[in-house]
Amino acid sequence: MKKVILISFVLFIGLITAQAQVKVSPGLRGGLNFSTLTNIEDNNTKTDFYVGGLVDIKFNKYFSLQPEITYSRQGDEGTYFEDGRYYSEKYELNYITLGAVAKFNFGGSGFHILAGPSLDFKVDDNYINSDPEGFDMAIVAGVGYTLPNGLGFEARIKQGFIDIYGYEGVDDDYYYDEIILNQVFQLGISYTFKM
Template identity: 90%
Template sequence: MKKITLIAFVLFIGLITSQAQVKVSPGIRGGLNFSTLSNVEDNSSKTDFYLGGLVNIKFNKYFSLQPEITYSRQGDEGRYFEDGRTYSEKYELNYITLGAVAKFNFGGSGFHILGGPSLDFKVDDNYINSDPENFDLAIVGGVGYTLPNGLTFEARVKQGLLDIYGYEGVDDDYYYDEIILNQVFQLGISYTFKM
């Protein structure tokens, strides 16, 4: 059984390397963020932007890996009541994100799905009475379409995995459904340069 597994593995690697013509293309990306924070009462989503760079590493017509570095303006719009009136305020959580998404092209065409992790480092916030954590870990998933000229249109969902205040869900007075997580829906475009 071990020999059959080894032979199958060697044949699989040989098939991949014989089909692979790795192409590396740098690019730029940008678009709109529709962000919010989970488990916060009286809040709504905040619209802002993201902008960054990427390197698309295309292994074959079906699969590519895309490391990315992005400046992402996130947070939410909170509401509060004072003197019988409702006020709103935009809360900023701005990050430099380091991500790597795997892209799977259907039938070798321009339509693809993507997914991968993101490590976010906070560079700025406008919180006055609290101090959000300096980093977040997120998972990204989405769909897109790439034109032959390198222009790509994508829709992504980015879900934070760590409480923005560092809560780990172990305190008796604080429950899991009170964990505050970043949630972002992104619509954007990117362009990869031909090399």
């Protein structure tokens, strides 16, 4: 009985010690989106913004998991010809994004690389003659630097995987080079509150 109590006590202390090393810190993030849609002629990059919250779950000085919720204004800026003139129009695709990025800190310093998936739910668009898909799945990758006070700077690339018009495969009339996907380059800042 004494051995069981001793083993239980050692396991309990080990569990508390392991839990004490994990640090959970909430934070805010925001910045600029430079977004476009693939395989569209005469389109340009649209500049807009993203803003949201995060929870930094730091397991050790080398690795963190960061769940995020973000409002992201995406789309592109297209050019069309009508009545002898060229016109420019911004196409809006606005999403609520749920993501989880893994952050790897080099040598335990503030410099990090990150990667992870995101699931985007469309909350608004300005398309008149069509109805883009209501969701997107994407992968995010980037680099950043976090100062000791919690202020961070990041550059990310976000690539969508679902055709905004719901295309699901290749047939004789439709090819992969015609799929219209979200692509976003993000420059932003974040602040993680120390708990």
